[in-house]
Every structure is written in structure tokens, then in C-alpha cells.
Amino acid sequence: MSTLKLNVNGAEVTLDADPEMPLLWALRDLLKLTGTKYGCGEAQCGACTVHLDGQAVRSCVTPLRRAVGHQVTTIEGLAADASHPLQKAWIELGVPQCGFCQAGQLMSAAALLAETPQPTREEIDRALAGNLCRCGTYTRIRDAILHAAGIR
Amino acid sequence: MRWALVLLLAACAAARVSLPVPERAPPPGTPLADPSSFTIAEPEARAQALFLEASKVMLHERCTNCHPAGDAPRQRRAELHEPPVDRAFACDTCHQDRNLEHARVPGAPDWQLAPRKMAWEGLTPAQLCAQLKDETRNGNRSLASIVEHASHDRLIAWGWAPGADREPAPGTQASYGALMDAWVKAGAACPR
Numbered sequence: 266m267s268t269l270k271l272n273v274n275g276a277e278v279t280l281d282a283d284p285e286m287p288l289l290w291a292l293r294d295l296l297k298l299t300g301t302k303y304g305c306g307e308a309q310c311g312a313c314t315v316h317l318d319g320q321a322v323r324s325c326v327t328p329l330r331r332a333v334g335h336q337v338t339t340i341e342g343l344a345a346d347a348s349h350p351l352q353k354a355w356i357e358l359g360v361p362q363c364g365f366c367q368a369g370q371l372m373s374a375a376a377l378l379a380e381t382p383q384p385t386r387e388e389i390d391r392a393l394a395g396n397l398c399r400c401g402t403y404t405r406i407r408d409a410i411l412h413a414a415g416i417r
Numbered sequence: 418m419r420w421a422l423v424l425l426l427a428a429c430a431a432a433r434v435s436l437p438v439p440e441r442a443p444p445p446g447t448p449l450a451d452p453s454s455f456t457i458a459e460p461e462a463r464a465q466a467l468f469l470e471a472s473k474v475m476l477h478e479r480c481t482n483c484h485p486a487g488d489a490p491r492q493r494r495a496e497l498h499e500p501p502v503d504r505a506f507a508c509d510t511c512h513q514d515r516n517l518e519h520a521r522v523p524g525a526p527d528w529q530l531a532p533r534k535m536a537w538e539g540l541t542p543a544q545l546c547a548q549l550k551d552e553t554r555n556g557n558r559s560l561a562s563i564v565e566h567a568s569h570d571r572l573i574a575w576g577w578a579p580g581a582d583r584e585p586a587p588g589t590q591a592s593y594g595a596l597m598d599a600w601v602k603a604g605a606a607c608p609r
Contacts, residue, residue: 307520308511309500323511326520331513388505395500395510 271332273298274342284330288322289313291329292339300340300368304397311396314369315339321376323395340368343375351375354413362400370396374410383414446577449473449588452599464603471567471596472542472608475549479576479586483530484537490530491538493583504530516580523583525575532556546607560601568594 269280273296280295292298292315301324304312308323315324316338317331343349347356351374354360361367370393377384377392384392389407398406411417450470457463474480482491488503513524531537534554537545548554549563558566567573568590576586586593 307517308522311500320507321510326511326513326517326522328513391503391505395502395506397500 269329269333271329271335271337273337274339280329282329284328284333286329287325288315288317288327288329288332288337289324291332292324292337298339298341302365302368304366304369308395309397310366310369311373311393312366312369314372314396316372316376319376319379321373338372340371343371349375350413351378351409354409358405358409358412360402360405360409362398362402366396366398366400367402370398370406374406374413378410378414383416384410386411443579443582444584446585447473447587449592449596451592452595455599460604461606464600464606465608467596467600467603468546468606469542469608471593471600472545473587474576474593475537475545476540476542477576477586479579479583481538484535485530486536486538488533495538504533516575516578518580521581523575523580526571528572543608550605550607560605564594564598564601567597 266281267284269282269284271278271280273292278296280291282291282295289301289303292301293303301315302312303325304310306325308326311323313323313325314321316322316336317327318335319338344352347353349371351371355367355371360370373393373396374389377389381388381392386407389410393403393406393410408417452467455463455466455470457466475484478491478493478495482493482495485491490498490502492498508528508530511522512528513522514526514528515524516522517524535548535556537548540548550560552558555563574590577588577590579585
């Protein structure tokens, strides 16, 4: 166990944890930020996607030590009041079905828009290719991203 | 079988115990000849033979999977990368600085895809050799720095410690580096 300091959703946090613990476990079990979901545990589904210094990462395979001294953003920190353009578009277009994958989808989409504010449909498909949705909401996800980007 | 696995996982979760790392014996790597075994008197022919031997490493899937001819990396035995990604995707979204045995996600320091101009997938040893000696396609490396790179680079080292059930590259990094060194010292001729 080690004392580890990182910034989560704008707040400095100190954790007494194994540096090899997956970041996802620290977020869910230690910090009780349960918006980020456990899907496959092997970076195959994208449900656990969070931002590390703005970059989308799969928190289920990211060791906690990699986040030390860095800025972690989870779905809870995307916007304090669900006012992120993507969240608004998600609600407006009724994107989720069961909802389990949606936090990861939103975080991947947010990382894409931060880097590419006006993405093409192909860029959206490529950026979110690693985020699976077993309900098949892909077309609504793509539409909502285009909507949030002001493209449609 | 599937239900037995589900029950085992449930039992482990309830008891809060860790699952053991799955034991998967990797297939043995193929050997690589030692430079001293190349007793060819004529330097050009000796250099060509040394490169042919070293090319067994560079043209092995452990290397070509991340030196792809297209824009997507490959995995395992040259299969398409899963999940589907291309060059625009940051490798460290998933890959870490070491192998993850439970998740079986491979990792090493500086994990990255080779630039397209350094593609090795599908090359013959002669084409590979010509590319390797071309500073516009080798990262502006001298022959000496290629030997150093081959012998000590941390990402290249992963090829012999790929984790899970991946077959390692032939030989060892030391024997590969020795072959490359001997090739350069013999004049660095390319096979035809």
C-alpha cells in the first residue's frame, strides 16, 4: 500500500492504495464514483472510459500509479449540472437504452470533441469504435455527437 | 463449463479473493543462430547471411504486428487488432508500460505503432534490408544506432517477453543485437 495523490474531477484526493490497483477500482470502490462502469476488465468494451489529463483511457486496465499527479475526469466531473453539450444532446435525442455503456460513450465522445470540435461521421465512428453498446444505440450516439457539435 | 466459470467468479467475488493469473504457457520461441556460426569467408555473402538470420526477428509477428503495412495494428498471429483501432487512436488508451497478465493486454514502455514509412509487414528480407538502410525510412538512424536500438530498446525488448500465450520473437534480444552488429561489421550488404 502507498499514499497516492491525484486530482479527480477538480478535487485533490489522497488514497492509501496499491499503486497497481486499476484506476476503475479506486474510482468506484474507494471514491464511490460509481458512474464509471465495469464491463469487461480487459479494455475491450470501453464502459470504464475516463479522462486522464483530457485523454480518454480505459480505467479498468490503467494502474492507479499512472494517475498519480494527474487530472482524472469521470462522468461525474464532465459537468457539475449535466450541462455539457453532449449530455444535453444525449437527453434531447434519448440516446441511452439500458444505459450501462453510456458513461464510457460520453467520455470518449467528449475527448473526441475536445480535440476535433467538428468531427465527420467517419471520425466519430473511428473514435468510438472501442466503445461497445449491446443495445445497439450507435446511430443515436453518432447523431447526438453531431448534434452537440452543432452539425445537425 | 460456462456456468462453472460464472459460479467460480461469483464465489470469488463473494469471498473477495483474487483469481489466480491464468496459466498459459507461451509457445517456445525459435532459436537464432550465433554470428560465430557464420563461417563464410566472403564478406558480402557473410553479411547477407547474417541479415537473413536477423530478419527472422523483424519479420516475426511480434514485430510486424506494430510495423503494419496499413493504418491498423495487428495482434497475435497477424490477426486484426481487437478492438478496431487505427493510427489516429492513442495506444496508451489501453496499453500500459508493462504486460497486464489478467487482462492479457500487452504493454511495454513507449508502446507505439511504427510510422507507415517503417512498415515491415509483407516485406521480403531484401526489401526490409533496403528500408532499414534508408535514412529517410529508418528514423534518420546510422547503422551504428540501428545496432544500438536493436540491442537495447525497451519496446523492442518486449518482443521476447510478450506475456500471456504469445509466441516470443526468435532467439533473444542479445542474440538479435549480436547478429545486427555482425551484419554491420561485415559491411551491411543486403540479401538479393
